Amino acid sequence: MTTRQYLAACFLFAIFTCVPLTGLAQGKGETVKFQDYPGSGNMLIRIAASKGYCEKFGIKCQLQMIPSGALGAQALLAKSIDVGFFPPETQILAINKGANLKAIFSGATQNIFLIAIRQDLEAPNADKGFPAFMADLKGKKIGVTARGAASEITFSFLLQKAGLKAEDVNYFAVGAPNTAYSALISKQIDAIINFEPSGVLCELLRTCKVIWRGSTSPQPPETYAANGASSNNVARQEYLDQNPHVAQAIIKAVLEAEAFIQNPANFDEAVKIALSYFKFDLPNSEALMIATMKQAVPAYKASISRQALKAIAEHLYQTRQIEAPFDTRLLVYEKAP
Known part of the structure; x- marks a missing residue:
């Protein structure tokens, strides 16, 4: 093979292998509806939307206030949102009733209760x-x-x-x-x-x-032992199958959001972002949000602890909330962090 032929082959390899892989992680302008909560809420998505990380990866992130995990799961199954934000207990019970749901990233790793x-x-x-x-x-x-x-x-x-x-x-x-x-x-x-x-x-x-x-x-x-996977962002398997590029775009956006919020230099800006989505109906609303964020920031991470999921499923079984041991591999999207 001549040098010219070798370079041409490398160029074609780059086109047909590297480019499609990059494209899979890029949205096409899709709007993705996420569950949010009063208070500091789904903070990684609030950051991703406000800082332009969602747009960077080709998606539009919208947040919808739903005050509990159970109601979030109902909204997810009814397709009024694309991604719910709730504990693994809620996801496990839904799966045992026939739902097909996968966690794509966490968002609140520490036990929230x-x-x-x-x-x-x-x-x-x-x-x-x-x-x-x-x-x-x-x-x-x-x-x-x-x-x-x-x-x-x-x-x-x-x-x-x-x-x-x-x-x-x-x-x-x-x-x-x-x-x-x-x-x-x-x-x-x-x-x-x-x-x-x-x-x-x-x-x-x-x-x-x-x-x-x-x-x-x-x-x-x-x-x-639930610390590490306390509350996760969950989508329908059907949605993930139809939109794998959107799932990858979400993950990339929230990883950038995590890097932002875990940097102490960005704390004040993160508080302002939180307040732009929710304000307490009290005179000292900003002080309350600052205190809330100080408590919660360590938990704002995307990675899901598989060991924590096993611990949660085991205690559901031991307390007879579920009738049989649960395979926690069913809970997590294959490309989730």
């Missing part, structure tokens, strides 16, 4: 940690994001680990942090299991008390 009680609630064991404080909640009204949601599943698991039963409390759906907090301080309920900024609201305003955070409490070990 916390328990807060009314400031005036008689709780002598509140400072003793788990499982002691669970006895104080027996017979109480517990606010969950939605009935049957991962928040209720988690609280029922905590009851079981403490030697109690789900029937020992009364569950009420109170929605996302803003409405859950209002229900708590107005004494409609005695305690909530919710996500940030519920805890930040309690601590900054001194109106309620956080007694457990899943992200930092080592007990019980089953919930602590």
Whole structure:
């Protein structure tokens, strides 16, 4: 082969191999609808949309406020959104009912749930940690994001680990942090299991008390093991099959968003982006968002811990939330980080 023939062959190889691979990671102007939440919400997508990372990879990212994982899963299955943002527990239960869903990236790797009680609630064991404080909640009204949601599943698991039963409390759906907090301080309920900024609201305003955070409490070990895959961005397998290039574009966009938000120099700008999507209906809205972001930034990562998924599925099985061991390979998109 002559030098000219060799160079021509290399050129053709580049065209027919390298270029298509690049194209697979580039959208074609598709609009992708993502689930968002009150508070800091689906922050990696907020960053990706605001900083132009979505457009960079050929997609338009839109966010739709849906206050719970269970409702997000319903919207996803109804095709009113393209990507839901909810815990693996919700995804596993949906798959066991026949849904075909895949997590394409995380977005909130640390356990998102916390328990807060009314400031005036008689709780002598509140400072003793788990499982002691669970006895104080027996017979109480517990606010969950939605009935049957991962928040209720988690609280029922905590009851079981403490030697109690789900029937020992009364569950009420109170929605996302803003409405859950209002229900708590107005004494409609005695305690909530919710996500940030519920805890930040309690601590900054001194109106309620956080007694457990899943992200930092080592007990019980089953919930602590969920750190690494606490809440993930999930799409329908059908959507991924039809739009593999969009899936790759999403992943590339959120990896750039992760790099941005994990850089401490960008914290102030990230807060401004968060506030552009949601503001607390309180006088010190900016201070609340700053405190929320300080709590949450370490969890804003795209990678999904496969080991954490196994731990979550195992505790669902051990607590008989599911009837058989679950193969967690069914949860994750093949090219997910």
